[in-house]
Amino acid sequence: MQPFFINLKGKKVVIVGGGKIAARKAKNLETAQPEITFVAPEFSEDVLALSKQTGYSLIQREAFPADLSDAFMVILATNHRQINKALAEQLSPNQLICVVDEAEEGNVIFPAIIQRGQLQIAISTNGASPKLTRKLKQDLESQFDQSWETYLEFLSRCRNKLKKLKISIEEKNKLLEKILDDRYRTNEHLRAEILSSILILEE
Ligand SMILES: C[C@@]1(CC(=O)O)c2cc3[nH]c(cc4nc(cc5[nH]c(cc(n2)[C@H]1CCC(=O)O)[C@@](C)(CC(=O)O)[C@@H]5CCC(=O)O)C(CC(=O)O)=C4CCC(=O)O)c(CCC(=O)O)c3CC(=O)O
Ligand SMILES: NC(=O)C1=CN([C@@H]2O[C@H](COP(=O)(O)OP(=O)(O)OC[C@H]3O[C@@H](n4cnc5c(N)ncnc54)[C@H](O)[C@@H]3O)[C@@H](O)[C@H]2O)C=CC1
Incomplete structure (x- = not known):
């Protein structure tokens, strides 16, 4: 996996799923200012609050491949393994895709981020241990103060x-x-x- 810093301002990001993980990925992207659309039959309080705050769109129903066709980035975050897999298979190899329950079906994984103004530190274990990623983030947060x-x-x-x-x-x-x-x-x-x-x- 190649790390990059990417400008997502104004880019269309579709998040399939409206639960805990969908909300967390949207928060991870918040400072990047993409245009996020959530598609899911049910949205958590967190997602509803985020969308109210930021103007993110909500489409309340099951997702179809056509919902994803013009997205720059797609995050597949339903709680159904088969649905995430089937939707990933319909996407273009030129789209950025994060499959939250099976990284290898996508081409993007989220790092943990520490931001101090223009200094950004991104951490990843290539999916080996998200808990270690979180721990390292906490260590670095105390090392790099405001x-x-x-x-x-x-x-x-x-x-x-x-x-x-x-x-x-x-x-x-x-x-x-x-x-x-x-x-x-x-x-x-x-x-x-x-x-x-x-x-x-x-x-
Ligand atoms: C591959 C990746 C794809 C992606 O999501 O992009 C992925 C995949 C998976 N995570 C799982 C579980 C957990 N993920 C976390 C936490 C984070 N996960 C994040 C990223 C990533 N997670 C990418 C690789 C990151 C790397 O390279 O290290 C972080 C960094 C960023 C963020 O989410 O914003 C964020 C911490 C940031 C922060 O704290 O700021 C915790 C910790 C906790 O909640 O305490 C748990 C529970 C403990 C555990 O299971 O280890 C599961 C199993 C799901 C299941 O059991 O069903 C899968 C699926 C699989 O393993 O295949
Ligand atoms: N990558 C990561 O960091 C992590 C990933 N996970 C994985 O993330 C997945 C989601 O977890 P949570 O958000 O906690 O689940 P959740 O149960 O809170 O939310 C699931 C969401 O998917 C939606 N959904 C179900 N079928 C759908 C469909 N056909 N189309 C669109 N949306 C649909 C539901 O309406 C709901 O909004 C799980 O598969 C879990 O294994 C869990 C922890 C961390």
Whole structure:
């Protein structure tokens, strides 16, 4: 399995099933802002609340292959093994497909995600142990506190400015290395100091 970061903004995602796992996959996708449609005869409170909050569409009936034909991504999350399998078989090999009870019938698996602003860490065990994935996520969550979000904003501002400067690659790299010192993450004054010294340089 190849890890990627993919832009799903505005993409059509169909989730077949409206239970606990359907809701969890939709929450996993929330910051990516896709257009989600759930198809299921019954929706859980979680799915109903999500759809109310976000405007996701609900189609209340059993799913048919035609519901999935124009989806960029399909998540098969019913509690019936045979239904998930049969629908997966009807999909195009060019669609992104997650089969929640049999990963090998699809081509996408969901990682656990830690997000601190522009820093994203995704974890997977290739389906070997979702519980280990969850445990590692909790470990990393305590290792990466909220300060990383501000730090990434700072790194990004510095880099965007440095990219435009007419200085040598060596000098640029030296500065980019320098701001990786952890003191720049923890000390706001150091950040302000170096940022203003970079921002006044001529482009
Ligand atoms: C292959 C994959 C496909 C996919 O769903 O994308 C998949 C498949 C399956 N999961 C199962 C079970 C559980 N999954 C979790 C938890 C998570 N599962 C997630 C992803 C994935 N799960 C993909 C691979 C991930 C990887 O590579 O590690 C996470 C990371 C992301 C998310 O769901 O958003 C999320 C944690 C994130 C978080 O906490 O933030 C728990 C833990 C719990 O609930 O305590 C259990 C119960 C314990 C257990 O069974 O181990 C079953 C058996 C179902 C059954 O028994 O019927 C299957 C089917 C099978 O094994 O074939
Ligand atoms: N990948 C993962 O992370 C995990 C996957 N699972 C698997 O996920 C599956 C779903 O689990 P839950 O959400 O807890 O089940 P659930 O019982 O809460 O929900 C099942 C949903 O499927 C819908 N459904 C049934 N037949 C349908 C049809 N023909 N068309 C459309 N929708 C239909 C039901 O109306 C209901 O909304 C199970 O097969 C379970 O083995 C379970 C745990 C974790």
